[in-house]
Amino acid sequence: LPKHVTCPNCSGSGAAPGSQPETCPQCHGTGQVRHSQGFFQIAMPCSTCQGTGQVIKKPCPRCKGQGIVEERREIVVRVPAGVDTGTRLRVRGEGEPGEHGGPPGDLYVVLHVEPSKKYERQGQDLIYTCEISFVQAALGHRVEVPGLKGPLPLDIPKGIQSGTLLRLKGEGMPYPGRSNRGDLLVEVKVLTPTRVSDKQAELLREFERLESESPLDKVKNLGKKLSKKMGLD
Missing domain, CATH: 1.20.5 (Single alpha-helices involved in coiled-coils or other helix-helix interfaces)
Incomplete structure (x- = not known):
């Protein structure tokens, strides 16, 4: 990602190598100037140093006196198991640098999880649609359904109705940072034959x-x- 980093030439000071920022002659390093209006005095940011209290007479040629430069960096982020769309991951110290060489902020990575072609997701539970024949629904049947770790056997009871949900405990998505998991719900869909002899x-x-x-x-x-x-x- 593109990000601003502390200028390596001047270490964030903004001054050319071999020189240092100097005290502002206008505000004498306070960053403010005072204006009198009758009995009152108003303090305003110094226009010469923009309120920093220092001026740079010899700007760094790389950062033009800003103290920061932009570069592209590759950052590796570990995604915990079981996250969902909208999850924010915080990467400490990978945000924008602080002013005048201050510590950098943090980077927040917002995740978008692509929908599955096989499952419908409801939180940490997964829903899988299993199609069976009219005869299998009437007499009962054993099928294999795809699980996250491999095929899972499932017994279809006799006389099951289309739309019935059968639950496989603990075969769903893991909860981030925890050892337990959601369930795999198998929705039974009874197929009606379109052609019969x-x-x-x-x-x-x-x-x-x-x-x-x-x-x-x-x-x-x-x-x-x-x-x-x-x-x-």
């Missing part, structure tokens, strides 16, 4: 018929099937 359609209709039967009808149908098998019908 004749055989699949027949099975789905049979499934719908069985679902629509009352408990009494199911008992009667079961009794008929048993009677038929035993030769009683």
